[in-house]
Amino acid sequence: MPKRLKIPLAALLLSVAAGCFLETMDASFATAAEARAAGYVVKGWIPPWLPGDATDVREVHDLDTNVSELSFAIPARDSLELPPECKPVEHSGTVRAYIRRHWWPGETELQQSYVFFRCPADAADHVFVAVSKTGTRVLHWRTYAR
Numbered sequence: 001m002p003k004r005l006k007i008p009l010a011a012l013l014l015s016v017a018a019g020c021f022l023e024t025m026d027a028s029f030a031t032a033a034e035a036r037a038a039g040y041v042v043k044g045w046i047p048p049w050l051p052g053d054a055t056d057v058r059e060v061h062d063l064d065t066n067v068s069e070l071s072f073a074i075p076a077r078d079s080l081e082l083p084p085e086c087k088p089v090e091h092s093g094t095v096r097a098y099i100r101r102h103w104w105p106g107e108t109e110l111q112q113s114y115v116f117f118r119c120p121a122d123a124a125d126h127v128f129v130a131v132s133k134t135g136t137r138v139l140h141w142r143t144y145a146r
Helices: 003-021 032-037 107-113
Strands: 024-031 055-062 068-073 087-089 114-119 126-132 137-143
Touching: 024 032, 032 055, 107 114
Parallel strands: none
Antiparallel strands: 024 055, 055 068, 068 137, 087 114, 114 126, 126 137
């Protein structure tokens, strides 16, 4: 391949690869109020039932597939009011999260330390919520069956 074609081809490949990574967006907020002010609830990346006293809000989503993962802390279990359509489910009835950032617990920790709920699907095939057994950490994820 002539050298004059290698440079544009390399630039094209690099921009295509970068586009794949830019589909996944990360955000973090100190409080629920900050997440709401940033528009993440209105845009649908964070559910409207996010408690007002939530802190350490971490979110990641894929613009192409609409899969998303959310983690936040609450001071006590009674801060959380899930929609009535969210029903308890065993860990074995969930579908693993796709993106899995460093702040997302591993499968063993999830299975041992959380209780699970299946919620009505919206932007993906499956929506789950996991609440730590201590009642102070909540996970929410949208995903597709693999």
